[in-house]
Amino acid sequence: MLNPFDAEAQFEGIGKLYPVLRILDEEGEIVDDTLYPDISDDELVELMKRMVWGRIYDTRVTNLNRQGVLGNYAPSGGQEASQLASQFALEPEDYLLPTYRDIPPLVMHGLPLHKAFLWYKGHVEGNLFPEGLNAMPPQVIIGAQIVQAAGLGLSFKLRKENRVVLTYIGDGGSSQGDFYEGLNMAGSFDAKAIFIVQNNGFGISTPREVQTRAGTLVQKAAAAGVFGIQVDGMDPLAVYSAVKFARKYATEGCGPVLIETLTYRYGPHTMSDDPARYRDDEELTAWEKKDQLIRMRKFLQKKGLWDDGIESQTEEQVRIEIKEALEKVRQTPGQTVDGFIDNMYSVKPELYKRQQESHAGRRHS
Amino acid sequence: MRQLTIVQALNEALAIKLEEDGDTLVFGEDIGKNGGVFRVTDGLQDKFGGDRVFDTPLAESGILGMAIGLAENKFRPVPELQFFGFVLEAMDSIAGQMSRYRYRTGGAKNLPITIRAPFGGGVHTPELHSDSFEGMVTQVPGIRVVVPSSPYDAKGLLISSIESDDPVLFLEHLKLYRSVKEEVPKEKYTVPLDKANIVRAGDGVTVVAYGQMVHEAVLAAEKSDASVEVIDLRTISPIDMDTIEKSVKKTGNVVVVQEAQRSSGVMGNLLGEIAEHCFMYLDSPPKRVTPPDTAFAFGAAENIWIPDSVKIEETIRETLEF
Ligand SMILES: Cc1ncc(C[n+]2csc(CCOP(=O)(O)OP(=O)(O)O)c2C)c(N)n1
DSSP states (O other): OOOTTOHHHHHHHHHTTOOEEOSBOTTSOBSOGGGOOOOOHHHHHHHHHHHHHHHHHHHHHHHHHHTTSSOOOOOOTTOHIIIIIHHHTSOTTSEEEOBTTOHHHHHHHTOOHHHHHHHHHTOGGGGOOOTTOOBOOOBOSTTHHHHHHHHHHHHHHHTTOSOOEEEEEETTGGGSHHHHHHHHHHHHTTOOEEEEEEEOSBSSSOBHHHHOSSSOSTTHHHHTTOEEEEEETTOHHHHHHHHHHHHHHHHTTSOOEEEEEEOOOOSOSSTTOOGGGTOOHHHHHHHHTTOHHHHHHHHHHHTTOOOHHHHHHHHHHHHHHHHHHHHHHHHSOOOBHHHHHHTTOSSOOHHHHHHHHHTTTOBOO | OOEEOHHHHHHHHHHHHHHHOTTEEEEETTOSTTOOTTOTTTTHHHHHOTTTEEEOOSOHHHHHHHHHHHHHTTOEEEEEOSSGGGGGGGHIIIIIIGGGHHHHTTTOOOOOOEEEEEEBOOSOOSTTTOBOTHHHHHTSTTOEEEOOOSHHHHHHHHHHHHHOSSOEEEEEEGGGTTTOOEEOOSSOOOOOTTOOEEEEOOSSEEEEEOTHHHHHHHHHHHHOSSOEEEEEOSEEESOOHHHHHHHHHHHSOEEEEOSSOSTTSHHHHHHHHHHHHHGGGOSSOOEEEOOOSSSSOOGGGHHHHSOOHHHHHHHHHHHHHO
16 A cells, blocks of 8 residues: 555656566567567568668758758657657558658658658648648647647547557657647547657757656656556667557557657757757767667568668668659749738638739749 | 847846846746757856756746746746747737736736747748747737847847836847847846837838838838838837827828738738828828738748838839829
């Protein structure tokens, strides 16, 4: 029996509720095969290819941003397992609500690469999704995606659809009012939703410890009556396994799931950020040693599924894709004020016609 | 004398108030160690300590709600919203709570809070960062909205705002942070609230603007053959109609400029006052230069959406040719 006045004991008890799920260790060894996911060799290779894709994408887009070719960019290097292994566990009919940092999983879900680039540049075409892509535009207002995911998750339940919505948020975002409201709503309605808190250690400069006194972020699920899982975010198999489980749990109507992935962002917050102001290189180096690509590479090499040849082939493939996407970006016509006005209402107000005349012909090159 | 940017001038104003008044508190997202994403609070935490200058969890409603609680116990909070585009998360604290607290307490209690926030556009921020939502707050009585357009004004207006016993929304234009430099005295001085500033005298046409548009208006005035008087509102709510009406009665022509969408903005209201009070003095219909009523332009196309000196000059010409 816990003593109701024993705060220490209570906190300690909470701490024990969320063991960190780890399947693949830093040496590429399976440490826990009881939770090893149902995943084929081909799928393992595909997952690794996607993570290599993610890493090259991050480096290339970072450079393109520095050269001024693309607009602002929120780097995703370090979060490949957290982002790409989670999306890999979804079905195409599932919905994705990404943040500004989750462009790689959005691309894997079906956003053409050149559209991603147009979004970085601040071009509306980036948000004009192809038919069949089940996703909302990248969310910039931190927390908004959480309440919206609760709504989508409820819609799947009401329509008796066998699919889920997966949304991401950062450790910083878990402080936002919308985060609590969304989680609570989702719980209250048994929404078919998966929330992934990618705990990469920092908001912009603000460390995770400043965000909350709570020992973990996953434990916030408990207050909403939501099931929670804490995962080694550098372990693609653990992330995949957790999301697979969560998908089944949520689609079966058991309720939403919150997953906290423990990960790290290697790069700056965005390209206008200078991490040297708030974190040291040692911390970065320590995290790089736990890197997801390293452990997955070792694991697959031991299984005879991966070698340098496949890796460089994959890298080359990414470079070609990026080159082609940049060409499409170059060919995309500039935006017009006329177009902005047309897109505001489905029935254009009379007043707008006058405004349209006074802005006629204004096109961005 | 030293030339400062607006970022530096604001930093100095904050340091002066933190030094002078132990009740002044500066807080917000990433404003401590990082010095704010625009570095306005750079070095302040080192100098004044983490109890006076601190990072908060990421939650705008929490930041402004806490400011109210702190002010209730006689602190003088200077919270920052990282971008004004995120004000929507905190609108209840602004429009529902702090602005009507004095009114609700029968004039007995004040909330001396100064909310700082970068606003406007033109610097290609990511989607939903640039916004000119000031019109939403200027509709709210009980909170002043102050917008500096120069480093000198920035420092003096921020000090006045912090010293004011009423809440102030202090909007700092993104594009002006580092693009203008001018002489700024090192010592403390104030620039009065509720007073517009004639930045360029003339007698042919009055052009009224605030924020970055003041600079576009001055550029237009310089290019124009006409004698143009440019007025910077400085406080956009409440508006100093006195200064404007005197000018309009003198010139007989008026062009107003805003970076916010056309409808329901500061300038529509201002023209209403002019119509009522200066009608008999007008030689031409007043004109407004604004973007259209769409959401703020996507980053790549901001420059075709935000008014510029060319459009302003054109409008001045049309007005005088009437
Ligand atoms: C409502 C809102 N407030 C503030 C911001 C500014 N901002 C953008 S990213 C960020 C930090 C987010 O940190 P976290 O949630 O941990 O996600 P990460 O960027 O690390 O993926 C902040 C403060 C925003 N975009 N939206």
